[in-house]
Amino acid sequence: MPESERIERLTFESAQVWPQAAETRRGEVALVMAQNLSREYGNVAALKRASLRIFPGDSIALLGLSGSGKSTLLHLLGGLDQPTGGELSWPALGDSADLRPSKVAFVFQAQSLMPPLTALENVALPLLLLGAAPDDARQRAADALETLDLLSVAQQLPEELSGGQAQRVAVARALVTNPQLILADEPTGQLDSQTAQHLMDVLLAALGPDTALVMATHDETVARRLKTVWRMKDGILEELP
Numbered sequence: 001m002p003e004s005e006r007i008e009r010l011t012f013e014s015a016q017v018w019p020q021a022a023e024t025r026r027g028e029v030a031l032v033m034a035q036n037l038s039r040e041y042g043n044v045a046a047l048k049r050a051s052l053r054i055f056p057g058d059s060i061a062l063l064g065l066s067g068s069g070k071s072t073l074l075h076l077l078g079g080l081d082q083p084t085g086g087e088l089s090w091p092a093l094g095d096s097a098d099l100r101p102s103k104v105a106f107v108f109q110a111q112s113l114m115p116p117l118t119a120l121e122n123v124a125l126p127l128l129l130l131g132a133a134p135d136d137a138r139q140r141a142a143d144a145l146e147t148l149d150l151l152s153v154a155q156q157l158p159e160e161l162s163g164g165q166a167q168r169v170a171v172a173r174a175l176v177t178n179p180q181l182i183l184a185d186e187p188t189g190q191l192d193s194q195t196a197q198h199l200m201d202v203l204l205a206a207l208g209p210d211t212a213l214v215m216a217t218h219d220e221t222v223a224r225r226l227k228t229v230w231r232m233k234d235g236i237l238e239e240l241p
């Protein structure tokens with residue numbers, strides 16, 4: 001057996017495995033489950049054996065210093081990246097091919113709007129990809145922009161928006177499809193504290209009882225508004241309650 005395969009098997013066999021019942025909590029099925037989830041980039045261990053569960057209604061702040069692995073974990077939870085070790089599943093959402101764009105929405109840390117599209121068109125895009133009629137998509141996109149006080153910039157291109165406005169347009173784009181899981185990577189990173197709090201009001205109000213939010217942040221006051229705080233250090237997710 002080649003060395004790499006042997007190591008993979010050993011890692012797999014020594015993995016801690018959740019009992020089957022762990023898929024549910026108080027009768028609810030987990031949106032995401034991870035066991036010993038790891039991600040290495042070359043010889044950098046960005047995420048080390050994280051085990052976690054996320055259920056409908058959870059709102060989780062992911063706190064940790066720059067480079068501690070927050071974005072790495074969020075990308076894995078959304079099926080945007082492949083783990084190099086451990087187990088990852090979406091019991092209530094189906095397999096990873098089904099995850100987007102209807103069920104999981106991302107607010108990326110870096111600028112992610114489509115440059116040739118206006119703010120309104122950027123927000124309407126996921127609806128169009130899901131098959132919504134163009135007029136319906138435009139109306140729902142306008143409603144989402146209005147919720148975030150962005151109607152006045154609806155016709156502007158991303159390059160004509162401030163950093164904070166672009167960040168809020170990205171939040172509107174994530175909310176517009178009513179996803180079951182929202183993964184937000186420092187969505188308040190470029191905002192003044194008043195706008196950050198307003199964005200949190202909107203995000204929390206948009207969370208239905210069946211929606212979960214996981215949000216990476218450096219801001220303790222933002223983190224305190226969520227039900228649960230997870231801390232990361234050097235790729236390690238601290239022991240969860």
Ligand SMILES: Nc1ncnc2c1ncn2[C@@H]1O[C@H](COP(=O)(O)OP(=O)(O)OP(=O)(O)O)[C@@H](O)[C@H]1O
Pocket residue numbers: 041044045046064065066067068069070071072073109
């Ligand atoms: N594509 C990549 N290739 C190589 N190394 C990477 C890659 N992405 C992340 N890393 C490394 O993995 C570690 C974790 O990075 P990650 O982006 O998850 O941190 P973070 O907690 O999100 O940081 P920040 O608060 O600055 O956004 C860092 O050491 C980083 O350099």
Ligand SMILES: [Mg+2]
Pocket residue numbers: 070071072109185216
């Ligand atoms: Mg990051």
